[in-house]
Structure formats: C-alpha cells, structure tokens
Amino acid sequence: MTPPIRLIAVDIDGTLLNSKFRISEKDLQALRQANQDGIEVILVTGRRHTFALPIAEQLGFDLWLISSNGAITRSLASETFHRDLLSVETCRELCSVMQEFRGNTVVTFDKESKGALVLERMDELTSSIQRWLESNIQFIEFVVPIEKALIADPVQAMFCGTLARMKAATRTVQSSPVKDKITVVRTEYPARDLCIVDVLNRDCSKGHALERWANYRGIPREQVMAIGDNFNDLEMLAFAGVPFIMGNACDELKAQGWAVTLSNDENGVAAAIEQVLSSAPRAQKPSVLHS
Numbered sequence: 001m002t003p004p005i006r007l008i009a010v011d012i013d014g015t016l017l018n019s020k021f022r023i024s025e026k027d028l029q030a031l032r033q034a035n036q037d038g039i040e041v042i043l044v045t046g047r048r049h050t051f052a053l054p055i056a057e058q059l060g061f062d063l064w065l066i067s068s069n070g071a072i073t074r075s076l077a078s079e080t081f082h083r084d085l086l087s088v089e090t091c092r093e094l095c096s097v098m099q100e101f102r103g104n105t106v107v108t109f110d111k112e113s114k115g116a117l118v119l120e121r122m123d124e125l126t127s128s129i130q131r132w133l134e135s136n137i138q139f140i141e142f143v144v145p146i147e148k149a150l151i152a153d154p155v156q157a158m159f160c161g162t163l164a165r166m167k168a169a170t171r172t173v174q175s176s177p178v179k180d181k182i183t184v185v186r187t188e189y190p191a192r193d194l195c196i197v198d199v200l201n202r203d204c205s206k207g208h209a210l211e212r213w214a215n216y217r218g219i220p221r222e223q224v225m226a227i228g229d230n231f232n233d234l235e236m237l238a239f240a241g242v243p244f245i246m247g248n249a250c251d252e253l254k255a256q257g258w259a260v261t262l263s264n265d266e267n268g269v270a271a272a273i274e275q276v277l278s279s280a281p282r283a284q285k286p287s288v289l290h291s
Contacts, residue, residue: 005276006223008034009210009236010269012045012055014229015246018264023058030270035061044206046187046232049074050112069185069198069232070209071155082212084204085153090181094157094199095147097176101169104161107146107154115141118149129160159197166195185232207235227272244272
C-alpha cells in the first residue's frame with residue numbers, strides 16, 4: 001500500500017505564486033484541506049523569512065518556513081528551529097574573490113531591521129530586481145566596502161544579474177579557493193533575463209533543511225511530498241519520496257524524471273496535491289510541535 005503523505009514542502013516563487021505573484025484560490029484551498037486532513041505543510045523558499053511571511057500568513061494556519069534556501073527554519077511565531085550561517089571569515093574571502101561582481105552583491109543577515117540586506121551600490125541591481133529592492137528598501141543598508149558590515153556571521157551572500165553575467169559569477173566562485181567551504185545554488189528566470197546566485201554555508205540547501213525537519217518530525221522521506229520549479233529546488237525534490245516539478249519549469253528540470261504538474265498559472269500545486277492524495281490513504285493528524 002502507498003504510504004500516506006505526512007509532509008508537503010512547497011516552494012513559493014514560480015510554484016505557489018502565479019505570474020501575478022498571487023496564490024490562486026484553488027491552490028490555497030488545496031493546502032488548507034491538506035492541513036485539515038492532518039498533513040503538515042511547510043514552505044521552502046529562497047526568500048528571507050521576513051519576505052516570505054506575508055505569503056505564509058495567507059494560508060491561514062500555523063506552519064513553519066524553511067527560508068534563505070535552507071539556511072533558516074523558523075515558525076510563523078518566530079520560533080527558530082535551526083540556523084545554518086555562513087562564517088564571517090568565509091564571507092570575507094568570498095567578497096575578495098568576487099571583486100568583479102561588487103555591483104551585483106547583496107549580503108544578508110538574520111535580523112529584522114535596517115542592515116538585514118547590505119549592498120555597496122544599487123546600479124547593477126536595479127533593472128533586474130527592482131520589485132524586490134522596493135519591497136525590501138527598509139532593510140537595505142549601503143556599506144562601502146561591504147566587508148565593513150561583516151561583524152557577525154551572515155546568512156548568505158547573493159549575486160543578482162543577467163543570465164550571462166551570473167554564469168560568469170558562478171564560474172568565478174566555483175573555481176576559487178573558497179569553493180570547498182560553500183554551497184552555490186542558482187535560481188533562473190529566463191523570461192526576465194535574471195539569475196540569482198546564492199552562496200551559502202557548506203552543505204546548506206533546501207534539501208538538507210527539509211531532511212533535517214522531516215527527521216525531527218519523525219517522517220520518513222517516503223511520506224514527504226515536495227513541489228518546486230527551479231534549480232534551487234533540486235536537492236529538496238531529490239530528497240522527497242514524492243517530488244513534483246511545475247509545468248512552468250525549464251526543460252532541463254523536467255528531464256529529471258520527476259512527475260510534472262500543471263504550471264503556476266494553472267493551479268499546479270493543487271493539481272499535484274489532489275493527484276497524490278486521491279491515490280493514498282490520509283495521514284493521522286501529527287502531534288503539536290513544541291520548541
């Protein structure tokens with residue numbers, strides 16, 4: 001018998017959010033129904049925790065978030081389960097290696113105030129991530145050189161720019177002496193000619209964080225479902241016993257052999273959940289998590 005699904009991990013951008021950056025009513029109802037049926041839902045995103053909160057709150061039930069591509073696992077009520085930070089020393093070394101990409105660099109810190117996002121300048125970022133900059137402007141601090149901001153371990157460093165420029169950035173960091181101390185993940189949006197390259201602590205990823213959470217909750221991977229659409233979802237989908245790739249994902253990702261659901265503009269999250277839950281017994285409602 002197919003084991004019941006007990007945990008559903010859902011990416012946000014390109015997966016739960018449609019092309020208008022909204023959650024469809026059908027996807028919303030599918031997640032609420034899963035929650036009512038005793039299945040835990042966790043959002044797993046490249047966004048910072050604070051930037052993901054307004055999305056999570058729309059679901060209307062208590063849940064946890066894995067944010068910053070696996071670096072932070074925290075509840076809606078701001079209880080922290082795990083942090084996997086990049087060391088100050090490694091980030092300093094990274095900044096030195098990436099001198100050519102200073103205008104594309106953002107360093108993020110785990111705090112909810114000005115200085116959570118540190119940049120040297122904005123000119124090379126504005127055209128590609130204007131909406132993100134505007135939404136986060138109250139958290140942005142300009143520091144030159146950016147190393148002056150490194151007085152505590154950051155969550156990550158990220159590099160944003162065109163696909164071509166970020167391919168060059170990826171080659172630079174992956175051929176540098178710092179490569180063995182870090183994890184590099186990328187998120188691509190070809191229609192916008194935008195790529196975000198996140199540099200995290202070694203072995204930090206959505207997949208590692210989801211595995212850690214599932215183990216803590218006593219849920220085997222066979223009972224974990226994951227839905228994603230981009231390259232930063234690869235480790236998460238590889239861990240899940242029931243992985244789904246969105247219909248709006250690129251052909252390279254669809255070729256991984258995972259089940260393909262509808263696109264984010266066609267209620268792909270709901271379609272995947274309905275397909276799985278209609279063919280598997282329902283889980284028992286899990287016990288309340290206490291930290």
